Amino acid sequence: METAEIRRRFLAHFEAAGHTVVPSAPLLFDDPNLLFVNAGMVPFKPYFLGQETPSFDRATSVQKCVRTLDIEEVGKTTRHGTFFQMNGNFSFGDYFKEGAITHAWRLITGSLDDGGLGFDPEKIWVTVLHTDTEAREIWKKVAGLPDERIQNRGLLDNYWHMGVPGPGGPCSEIYVDRGPQYGPDGGPEADEDRFLEIWNLVFMQEEITNVRAKDQFDVVGPLPQQNIDTGMGLERVAYLLQGKENLYEIDEVFPVIAKAEELTGRRYGADHVDDVRFRVIADHVRSGLMLMGDGVTPGNEARGYVLRRLLRRAVRSMRLLGYEDPALPALLPVSLDRMKASYPELEADFARISQVAYAEEEAFRQTLGKGTQIFDQQATAVKQGGGTGLSGEAAFTLHDTYGFPIDLTLEMAEEQGLSVDADGFRALMAEQRARAKADAKSKKGVHADTTAYRAALDAHGPTDWLAYTDLRTESRVLALLNEGAATPAITAGSIGEVVLDRTPFYAESGGQNADAGHLTWSGGRAEVLDVQRPIKGLVVHQVRVLEGELTLDTTLEAQVDSEWRTGARQAHSGTHVVHAALREVLGPTALQSGSYNRPGYLRLDFGWGGALSPEQVRDVEAASNRALRADLPVSASYMTLPEAREAGALALFGETYGEQVRVVEIGGPWSRELCGGTHVEHSSQIGTVVVTSDSSVGAGNRRVEALVGLEGFAYLARERDLVSQLSGLLKVKPDEIPGRVGDLVERLKVSERELEKIKAAELLSGAATIAESGKDVGGTTVVAARLEGVGGGDLRTLALDVRARMGAERPAVVALFGVVDAKPSVVIAVNKPGIDAGLAAGDLVRTAGEKIGGRGGGKADVAQGGGTDAAGVESAIAAVEAAVGGA
Template identity: 60%
Template sequence: MQTHEIRRRFLDHYVRAGHTEVSSASLILNDPNLLFVNAGMVQFVPYFLGQQTPPWDRATSVQKCVRTGDIENVGITTRHNTFFQMAGNFSFGDYFKREAISFAWSLLTDSVEDGGYGFDPERLWATAYLDDDEAIELWKEIAGLPDERIQRRGMADNYWSMGIPGPCGPCSEIYYDRGPEFGVEGGPEADEDRYLEIWNLVFMQNERGAGTSKDNFEILGPLPKQNIDTGLGVERVAFLLQGVDNVYETDLVRPVITKAEELTGRTYGVNNEDDVRFRVIADHARTAVMLIGDGVNPGNDGRGYVLRRLLRRIVRSAKLLGAEQPTMRELVAVVRDEMSPSYPELATDFTRIETVAVGEETAFLKTLTSGSRLFEGAADDVKAKTASGGGAVISGEQAFILHDTYGFPIDLTLEMAAEAGLSVDEDGFRSLMAEQRKRAKDDAQARKHAHADLTVYKELVDRGPTEFTGFAELNSEATVLALISGGVRVPTAVAGESVEVILDRSPLYAESGGQIADQGSLTATGLRASVDDVQKIAKKLWVHKVTVDEGQLTEGDVVLAQVDPQWRHGSTQGHSGTHMVHAALRQVLGPNAVQAGSLNKPGYLRFDFNWQGGLTESQRDQIEVVTNDAVGADFPVNTFVTDLQKAKEMGAMALFGENYGDEVRVVEIGGPFSMELCGGTHVQHSSQIGPVTILGESSVGSGVRRVEAFVGLDSYKYLAKERALLAGVASSLKVPSEEVPARVEQLVERLRVAEKELDKTRMNAALSGASGYVEKAERLGALKLVAAAAPDGVTGNDLRTLATDIRGRFGSDPAVVVLLGTADGKVPFVVSANKAAQDLGVKAGELVGSFGPAISGRGGGKAEMAQGSGSDPSGIDAGLSAVRARVAELAAGS
């Protein structure tokens, strides 16, 4: 049975049982505890906690999930994926254990002809929480399971929670016995490879408090209602029904391995080490495509860092399998082909997904090249030490620095070390990695906290959404439904107090979609209050953050809610301007330049978009011209509501990672010029945006660029300031404004020539004094030492030239030259030792350690020449004394 059919059968089964089919949430949700959605119930948490009333009593979904807790073990076990699909059914106070067990058992064991999966009931086992006698009796009654196929397990195994304060409860897990060839008898307690968990039925009935582990937390009491949350692993069911050995060989994943075989020339199933790498490629390629599809881009922290690790592990694994050319483009294409029947957006948005993935591969291949050079340097140092009696081992610290700082994989370090006849201190490396993971884990744990308590808003949310009137008017009469302060409802608020105000209707826009909230006021007889912010609860309740300036505000009051018209005018300019810049970007750069985030407020917009590499000056100019041409065209701005599918068919752009309802609002500017899904406020004609001035373009992460711009009056003010600045420069140069660039270029060139002449003069002066340094050389045993401070302003390169010249004047006599200078507050230095001095044991690179601390300096090099820089000129004399002492020691020992 194909995976897509497994998904469909699950949903159809529960829809027939009265459940509402709910679409998968994005892998990215606004939850401070989660990088990614990692369970099917995540989007339903407010319903389980009783903070919001669900729109249905029972629901079913197949949720996209990503778990990356231990990426290094992917491919080693045969039942874990980083990306997986969790099929679930949910009851919000409707049914409980009996129905949950009955629904699950019938789907698993009903024949394929009757819509089930057709599992042999004799091979199914169940577990239950230690004291859950009710569940055990139901398994016997409904499924006919004998006592020996029902096992009681403790809290760590069969009591479910999210790991933080929130909903929890005992659970029953369903296992499938794969047979004696896969392990020992004895049920799940004996062997969870042979007995594979396929479904977890959570009887969510309690609320837990804080704790330190799976089985160490306090049960605070019952939830408002008894709920059901189940999770069936689609990939696990697939590999059982398809008769393959593991989740990597199912119909959706095995084709990626097949493509990797073609690209590397290796064969899957021959060598266990190779097999792990093939599985890593298949697993990570699918996960990466799904993450990029939901708007994640490679980066150095958070979600972006996880994606970057996944993509780099694909590249690394492919190279270790023998791939000589880039592989990412072909691998992600296979993922698209296999996954798009269930997730069609992967096909429609594939160009962007491919661009992000291939861009990261290209960057990492460069990293591998530079990392190889760094490795070779480390290997040379080890070989040099080996020649003098040291061990042929690259230290764990060196391997860790290569891995952590430069992104060079430990597997390649091990392989290259072996080729060079060296070994690596793996224990030291693993220890440093463990320390790093512990720091990251501790940091993540410190950031976790209970879900925000929104209970105070529940009654208000249940009454229905706030009526937003701001599309049609700026002033609305409204009734105060509630006042909230410190998380509790209060009857009144007086002058000087800040309070959250819930109105039945409001013209003030609540922050969302990149547009910040309106500012305005609430007024009535004897009352004046300022609205400083407006936020949404449950996407439908407007919460006005208000400061009472005069009088008293009381629940039940009728007030006039007013938007500051100047604020709204500027805000609509910024928001409509954002749409115009987006359209211009796509016109200039192509369809891959799609939105990755935005912020707009009066007079200003910031727009992030997916793109590899910086824009040229010509592209920036074109984007500004196209935008302003569209502004000047006075395009009409039309808005309308339609269903999501129809909007997409019309070509309306959507924000990746955003969950939209069945009905969406479309904002159309100039017909085909710009069409986006958007719930924000806008101008009525494009000319009302006013001029748009792009301030600049920059990187905000791998594959993501940012454009910033002023609009309207702020744009004019900026241009006026720039004009005044240009006029001032023109006046100083005594040329017309249009000649300023050419004159400045002439001045810069003249300055460049003068600086070169100055450098040449300074160098000649320094070299002319070389003989003086030689005459003042100190004799320390068989060595001659020049240790001196160079003239001020001599650069590091000049010092190198001077030191080389001085060293050459000693001929075959053993000589060491140490020069320290001062330039721009720094202390550049050079150490040079000729061949005769090296034969006596002097190494320039090692001498840096003798004086470096005195000048707060660092540097390095080889035996012949070393250089670097310090930051403390006051330590020059002490540094020179220290290096004299060290050379004297070396001379005495030679």
């Protein structure tokens, strides 16, 4: 049975039992404590925590999940996978233990003809919490399981909670006996390889607090309502029903391994080391596909870094299997072909996905090229110094600075007969991770306390939010907060947070800055600094009280700065216009991946493989301004998410949308996007769009920045003034400026070349004088001099010329020190008789470098270096002469 069919049967089973089918949330779910969705219940967490009320009593879903803690373990065992799918059914105060057990038993043991999964009832074992006699009795009643196939386990195995105060409860896990060839008899307690867990039924019935460990917490009491949360591992069920050994061999994963076999000529199952690489490739290609499908782009931080690691580990594993051509163009379409049955949106968006992936692989291939050069240099230096191993610091630099994988460093070092200080490398990596975790914790916090906000919402209900229609409201103060705690007043000069019964202020979201403005009341005034939604339904204003004192129940006037709002509307609508113009000029794959706008300014990130040409930038700007001149109508309407998708509305990847979404149109289908921002009423009100830059923000991702409205006109006015000034200085018409500047640049280049010739002639004319200054040092003629204002190539040219004048009758050494801007440099040249006598320029330049606070290197005949201490030049000359005399 194919994985997609198992998925279909699961959803159909629960839909027939009255459950609402909820689509999978994006992997980039809006949870400050998660990098990605890592469990099926995550999208339902606000319901279980009582933060929101669901519109259904029972639901079912197949949730996309990614877990990143085990990336390094992927492939080493067959249990670890990065991307997986979790089937789940959920009850919110509806059915409880008996309902959950009944639904599960009917599905897993139901006949294939009746829509079930067809597992043999005699192969099913379950576990329950040792104190949960109720669950044990239900299993005996519903499934007829004997006592010996219902095993008791402790809190560590059979109690669920989120690790923080909140809901919890016992759980019951369902296992399938795979047979004696997989291990000893005796149920899950004896062997969890033979007895494989496929489903966990969680009975949320208690509120817990003071959580110290998974099995250490205090129970407050029963929850107001009992809930059900279950999770069935889709991949595990798939390999059991497909008769496979592990998740890497199922129909959604193994075809990538088969393609890798074809490309590399290696065979899966022949060698453990190769098998690990094949599994890494299969897992990471599929995981990367799903992450890119949900809008993640490769980068150096957070989610982008995870994706970059996955793609690069896959490419690297192909290299280690002997395949050095671009691999993702061959592998990614195979994974798409297997996943599109369950996620058809992947095929519709594959042009963008593949563009991002292939650009990342090309960037990595270039990284490998650079890293290989650096590695070769370091390996050579180690060997020349008589060493046998690469330091941990060197390996870490290759990894951290050049993106060079440690296992590739290990492989190449082994090829050259060198070891690597892997322990030192791991220590440096651990330090880096610790710094990163500390930084992330300081920025993000853990389970931010929303107690005060929740209390305000519970006491007064949601804020009447009027930002789409009003700039001014008469409002009442419902709550005041200071550093997250309720306070009776905010005094003059202080900053605090204010909750109003109604507000016209836009709260920051969707890339749009919050509104600016003021609150005024009898005897007082406050400046609005920021507006946020810390929890759904509640708008909170951060204010600085300028006059008077703000207290609870005060009636006041909330006034948005109208100029600010006008600029914000222009910028947000301008963002939509530029996005549509990009797709018009570049094609439909140029899709937005992020944005930010404030009055007068916008930036938009989008998927694209390379820099835009000047012509493309002009075309995007022209398409944007044509839309403004056309005075296109701007409208907003509400519909369900499926209806919006059917209408062709574009959604910003990574955003979380409710059942009803707001669709903003500019010119009908020309620009149709899901958006919660404030907008102009006609495109002409944007004023103008001036594209000011195009830049890279990572492989496969670009950023355009633009100015709109008065800021755009001001930018153009500055450009006009600049052209006017240049026209006056050059005494030409504006359109003649480029030609005139080109002529001046060419004349300057000619003059510089002539100046270089004169300078070189002057230098060489002094070569004879310098050559005559030589003195005998132990049978070798040494010419040493300090030359002010001479450096770089000039110093080298002069040294070689002086050496040529010394002839080849006797050994000679030329050591010239140049000083430019108080920074010394040195070039040492040795003639052939000197080399035959055992002198080497490379050794002498290192001797000189020690005295001028630097270093250098080169060959026996010529070497050069630099330093930081010009006062040491005389000492360096003496050191060189001493070294020559002692040779």
